[in-house]
Amino acid sequence: MYETYYNLSAKPFRLTPDPSFLFVSAVHKRALAYLRYGLTQGEGFVVITGHVGAGKTTLLKVLLAELGDDVVAAEMVATPMAAKEVIERIGAALGITYEGLHRAAVLQRVEVFLKDRIEEGLRVVLLIDEAQNLTTEALEELRMLTNQQHRGKPYFQVFLVGQNEFRHTLQRADMEQFRQRVIASYHLSPMDAEETEGYVMHRLKRVGWRGDPEFTRDAFAEVHRYAGGIPRRINTLCDRLMLFGFLEERHVIDSEAVRVVSDELLEELRAQGLETVQEDQPEAIASDVAVSSEGVAGQFAALGLAIERMLNQGHREAALEDRVEELEARLSELEARLMKLGPGTVADVPRPSTNDSDLAFDDDHGIEGFDDLPGPDDDPYHGTDR
Incomplete structure (x- = not known):
């Protein structure tokens, strides 16, 4: 539709991961370096984590395309499974x-x-x-399988790519043995404003864009503010922007156009009972609570925000419902404590808003407790049990 209007060879902002559209930001470049480094080691686990839509799957596809003829690759999308099912899924x-x-x-x-x-x-x-999605038991089964060798060589090597909550799983005390088998780990943080602009321009040029439509500088700033530097969010917004430009016969996309389209998207999400575009998955709840203001009042506000964000995402899985109940119980306890502090205390605590555009991202790379893990320039056996 709009491709013809703007003389483009294809849609520039498709949601399906496509290695041919890969934009190598600073974080993606480093993540690829860790993946390639891990591949050279030929054993253990390589872990890449990041927000939903951060580009993890695209990086996997890039790695797959680079594999030589001496490597047999098997892909698997994890679902919750018992330990006994792991070997069957690997076999499949x-x-x-x-x-x-x-x-x-x-x-x-x-x-x-x-x-x-x-x-x-x-x-x-x-x-x-x-x-x-892997349970602790399934991860332990994987660990045991990677310990097996034939003629001094490991059966296989595992690359694990997951959302932020996977980092929290690996940080648990009972995952120490598993962590010792991880030879490289990296966390994909969101792109900054400059990289967001570069990302948009890169995808446009990949389909033959020659300046029509023109994106103004303030439009790029607005895209970054709305999408938070997450590639999939940028694609969703910019695809709608291009459609908007076509329908309105615009040849200039400015900040006003971005605001109009972003407001439309937000209304659609609210109508569906989903979180606003600045959502994080439940993996970010721990950081929401940790990034609280001072004292009980700050914890109260942060917990309220965590609950609201989780409920608005519309997840119905039992595990998430249990987590909501747990947070609500803690929130009630904090509210009771605040009531004891005197009249007006609870009312003075700001309630979270679904329009919050200041939700923080965790920019730390790697997994907590993995500071000594080797990188591309380090000894791969440092800090392991081999």
Whole structure:
């Protein structure tokens, strides 16, 4: 539709991950370096985390495209699964048939497959997306499998790509053994304003854009403010901006156009009962509470914000509902404590707004407790149990 109007060869802001549109921001460049470094080590786990829509899956696809003929790659999108299901999912990813077989027989088939690849001089890499869905038991099963070797070589190497809550899972005390098997870890933070502008221009030029429509500087600033530097959010907004420009016969996209379109998107999200575009997934709840103001009043406001954000996202999974109930209980306790401080105390605490545009992103790279993990220039065995 608007592609013809603006003489473009294709839609520049598709939501489907496409390595050919990869924009290498500073954080994406570093994440790729960690992925490539991990690949050279041939063992253990490589972990990449980031916000929803941060570009994690695209990076995986780039890595896949770079693999040599000596690497057998198996892709898997994680879902909540019991430990006993892990080997079956790995078998399916490797193309191994196991219908009607019990777990021991499936494991035997997988082991034979992996040993045969080693005998052929090949290595196997398992790429797991949406790793935040893996249970602790499933992760432990993966760890045990990666400990297995044949002729001194590990059965396979695992790349885990997941949302922010996966970082919190790995920070738990009972995950110490798993952390020792991680050879590289990186967290994708959002792009800054300058990178957001570069990202938009990069995608436009990929489809033959020649200045029509023109994006003003204040339009780029507004896009960054609305989308928060998250690629998928930028794509959603800019795709609608291009459609808006076509319908309104505009050849200049300015800040006013961005505000009009962003308001329309926000109204649509509210009508669907979803969070505003500045949402974070439940993985950010811990940081919401931690980034509180001083004392009980600050905790009260932060917890309220966390609850509102979770409810507005419309998730219905039992685990999330339990988390909401837990936060509500803590909020009630804090409110009771505030009431004891005197009249007006609770009323003075600001309530969270669904229009909050100042929700903070965690810009820390890597996983807490992983400060000594090796990077591309470090000893890969430093701090491990090998």
